[in-house]
C-alpha cells in the first residue's frame with residue numbers, strides 16, 4: 454500500500470515538471486508513465502556458454518562486441534556459477550532462487566511443483582508483464598508464472614524449432630548430431646535458426662509492452678551443441694579453432710563420474726583437428742547469439758527504454774570444449790559449472806567494473822527484486838548482489854554452491870567456491886580441492902595434501918551443511934519402485 458501511494462505521488466510530481474516541456478501530448482504521457490514506474494528487467498540468457506568464451510572475458514579469438522558493450526555499461530562477474538551444471542535443475546534454481554535440492558530438481562526429467570513461487574510470480578504481484586521467450590526447459594510445459602509465452606520450447610506454445618524443422622523437411626535435410634566429431638556449417642538460412650525467431654519475438658514483445666513495467670526472458674538454446682556454425686558466421690573463425698591445454702595430470706585427476714562420461718561419448722578418441730573444428734563452430738555460435746542480442750538491445754534503445762531497464766546476461770551452465778579432456782558440462786570444473794554473468798543498470802550500478810567474488814544464478818532473483826525496488830521474498834536461498842555491486846560488501850566472505858546428481862553415474866556431488874578455494878565433494882568418490890588464486894586451470898587437486906587438511910575439513914563441513922542429497926536417494930528409490 455505504502456509503495457503504491459509513493460508511486461502515485463511521484464507520477465503527479467513528474468507531470469508538473471513536464472508542463473512546460475515541448476513534448477507532444479502523447480510523448481509527454483508516455484514519459485510520465487515511464488517515470489513513475491519501476492524499472493524493467495531484460496533477461497538475456499543462453500544455454501551452455503562457458504565463462505571464458507567472450508572477448509570481454511579475455512578470450513583471444515571469440516568476438517562478442519554486444520556483450521562487451523553491456524559489460525562496459527555494467528558489472529561483470531568473473532567467478533559466477535550455475536547451481537547445477539545441467540539444464541533443468543540450473544534453470545529451476547534460477548527462477549525460484551533456491552538450491553536444486555530444495556525444489557526436487559535432480560535431472561532433466563524433473564518438473565517444478567505448481568505451488569513453487571518463481572520470480573515471475575513475484576513480479577506479477579508488482580504489476581509487471583512477465584514474458585518467457587524461447588528456451589525455459591520447463592519439462593511440464595507450464596509457464597510457472599510467466600504470462601506471455603509467444604514462443605516456447607514445450608507444449609502447445611509456438612515452438613522455436615518450428616521454422617528450422619519445416620525448412621529441413623522441405624529440403625529433405627537433417628541436422629548434424631551432438632558429438633564434436635560432427636561439427637559443421639549450417640546449410641540453412643540464419644533466419645530459421647531458433648535464436649533468430651526468438652529475437653524477433655523479443656523485439657515484438659518490447660514494442661507491445663513498452664508502456665508497462667516488464668520482465669522478459671530472451672532465452673536462446675545456442676551455443677549448446679550440436680556444433681554447427683550458423684550461416685554468415687562460419688567464415689569469421691574458419692581455421693581459427695585452437696586446442697585447449699590438457700595435461701596428463703588433468704586426465705589422471707578426473708573423478709570417476711567424468712571418467713565414465715568421457716568413455717561414454719568416446720571423448721578421448723577425438724583427434725586434434727576434430728577438436729579444433731568443434732571449437733571453431735562453437736565460436737561462431739557465440740558470435741551469432743551476440744549479434745542477435747544486439748538487435749534486441751537496439752530495439753530497447755530505439756524505444757528509449759535502456760536507462761529504465763535492468764539488463765542481465767547469463768547462461769545455464771558452461772561447455773567444457775575439450776578442457777580436461779571433457780565435452781559438454783556435467784562437472785564442477787570452471788568451464789562446466791562456471792558461467793558468464795553481466796548486470797547492467799547504470800542508474801544504480803557502477804559501469805565497466807569486474808567483481809571476482811563468488812556468485813551464482815541463484816542470487817539473481819533477490820538481486821533483481823532489490824534493484825527494481827521491490828521486497829525480496831523471505832524464502833529465497835540466494836542473496837542479493839546489490840550490496841556487493843554498490844561497494845557495501847567487499848565480497849571476501851561470499852561463497853556459492855553447485856550440486857549435481859544426473860548422468861552418467863548419478864553420484865550426488867556438491868561444490869563450494871570461496872574467494873580462494875573450490876572444493877568438490879562426492880558421495881562415493883574422492884574429493885577435489887583447487888586453489889583458484891594460483892591454479893585457475895584446476896590442474897592440481899590438493900584435497901589429499903596434508904598441508905590443506907584443515908581447509909578440506911572446513912569446506913567439507915560447509916558443503917554437507919543443509920545439503921539434502923538423501924532426498925535424491927529417496928527419489929531414486931521411488932523411481933526404481935515405480
Ligand SMILES: [Ca+2]
Pocket residue numbers: 500501539540541677769770
Ligand atoms: Ca543447458
